[in-house]
Amino acid sequence: MPIILEVNYYAILVCGAVSVALGALWYSPMLLGKIWAEAIEKTDEELKKEFKPVKTFGIIFVAHLFIAYSLAQLMVHSNASTVPEGLRLAFLCWVGFIATPMFISTLFEGRKKRLWLVDSGYHLINLLIFGIILGAW
Secondary structure (H helix, E strand, C coil): CCCCCCCCCHHHHHHHHHHHHHHHHCCCCCCCHHHHHHHHHCCCCHHHEEEEEEHHHHHHHHHHHHHHHHHHHHHHCCCCCCHHHHHHHHHHHHHHHHHHHHHHHHHHHHHCCCHHHHHHHHHHHHHHHHHHHHHHH
16 A cells, blocks of 8 residues: 655745745846846846836745645655655656746747746756655655
């Protein structure tokens, strides 16, 4: 009989917080922010004018709670309870549900491929971190 795992809500909250921190770093000028801004054809002034930190980071946090909860549920239903299993499931979710549809949209909308690399790369790293957190907890 398979072991039934419960979702750890503390781990999900940590995933949400980590995703906000990762996004702030990932899209900062120190890492890939300049490449991302160039790919979406926005200037620093335009980005600063449009950026509402509390609203933006709040929405990002809540959205990633849903993503972490969904991954946690998939882990429960597939009895994935270790870090390697969490990583494997996170990677499969990224390939099947994020990278591929984003790439299709990129092609049809005529977006720059480097935008896909930056954005889907963020989601890959994010999901892999979620897989580690959820698998370890």
